[in-house]
Amino acid sequence: MEEIKKFLVSEEEEGDRLDVYLSNQLGDMSRSYVQKIIKDQKVKINSKVEKSKYLVKESDEIEVEIPAPKVLEVIPQDIPIDIVYEDKDFLIVNKKQGMVVHPAPGNYENTLVNAVLYHCEDKLSSINGIIRPGIVHRIDKDTSGLLMIAKNNNSHNFLAEQLKDHSITREYEFICHGVVKEDKITVDKPIGRNPKDRLKMAVVKDGKRAVTHFEVIERFENFTHVRATLETGRTHQIRVHSLYINHPLLGDPLYGPKNSKFKLDGQTLHARKLGFIHPTTKEYVEFNSELPDYFQDIIAKLK
Template sequence: MFDINNIIDQFEFIIDTENEGKRLDVFLTKILDGYSRNYIQKLIKDGYINVNSKVVTTKKYAIKENDTVEIFIPKPVNLDVEAEDIFVEIVYEDDDVIIVNKPQGMVVHPAPGNYSGTLVNALLFHAKSLSNINGVVRPGIVHRIDKDTSGLLMIAKNNKSHNSLAAQLKDHSSTRKYIAIVHGNIVEDQGTIDKPIARNPKNRLKMAVVEGGRESVTHYKVLKRYQTFTLVECQLETGRTHQIRVHMSYINHPLLGDNLYGPKNSKIKYSGQALHAKTLGFVHPTTNKYIEFNSELPEYFVELIKKIEAINKIRNKE
């Protein structure tokens, strides 16, 4: 039995019909964002996974409907994060900040079992200096976006810049606009979702709108309506974990491809939420002048729009 004092996080959820019969390690790798399959298998082997209150140590265990699965995440071992020669698109760079355009599928910073191939590994190779306020594992990282979200991130090259950028995030003065494809047609041309977010009390893997949670505000604007989807711009006032994904799901318009908060079935088969951080603006830490950056929609996003438009044309002919 592990030492409970060594646990830094814990998740619990119940298996639904759709996931019945899947291998335990395969399912957990899919649902736990940022953790590698090797790390999940090690957790199982070392006794950190319970099914129906009993330790399961075989990765091939076939989960069953209504199984209660508990995952315990132990403290990470201390180690140095290595620089890796990984390409990352640099949109802007000076002595204080770097603006990167993160591709979909890249994890922002190392996590247990996933210490390579991240944006931080790439930044350590590229930059001579990064802020150290967030420690060895997250140098330069002021804010993050999910693995399957693409787009712009600001990186601090020194602690002075880090404090300035973090303060702007805290007082909601920075600009962060995202483009998303959501299910259904949003009737209003624009709106604001002002609902608090916290861990889902029934499923620790998810966030949710929870009374007493942290203040969370998302502004949205409809860019284009299709028959069964809507292209929207979402602007963050706050920056909670999964905020756009949770808020859009809350108003019954979850993101296309969102396996965690979206519908089980979709007319377009896609895995990985259709969400791109398109615009990023802030006051420069040294010049005190407002600067703003924009990025083009990535290829995967453009292809999704083409598929949606093709479906519309087919239906219109019918």
């Protein structure tokens, strides 16, 4: 059964593109998916069909017909995963470095989603469709650490709303090049696609607001161990903001120096802490993850 959702545009939201407005309203549903349902004429503004670039106006009445989720086509795979916590609403997974979070065209196997599908069977939210069942947020392939996976649509929406409100505790640790002089630094700079290299993100004037709080844990010769707390969650946010302050992450293949004396498979970045309001109990819960062996080995060598 398809689902019908209705929205009324407020004064503050006037001027947003239709696809941007609906992406914000529909939680973690991808903008490309929103654009598809607009193109398929599943969206009406004041009973009329409009295009994605339509600029919404105050008091516009928007009706969205969300198609029934398709049967999952991504195959479950018996891949070992480190489950930190699980209940009927969600599970917390400690993702290892090198594991892709969800399938993409040309790569439909050996991802975290394949593993979670095997573990949870059909008990995953369907909001993000075939490719990303249960996925509320992502971390990069070469970033290790904590991720939450929603097991039903209610919990998915509840968790996604907290992400949207920037109320989730997300704390990371990393090692960067250079000695960071300040004990604490807050970077409040917008991030968007790098106009010179579409594979990269960058600090750009017309990007989305991004705020990262950095705190030095320990200084070494030529390197620093840093804690980063995210206030927003933009693509590559920590990596881009670290580069912005001239301290790129050790091992970062996109934003860091090409040569390193350490043999690394990617950036030394670990999602250490995750905290949020539980969808059912409405109480704050928090989860922690130890630094992975490769990370601890580097620290030992630096000492």
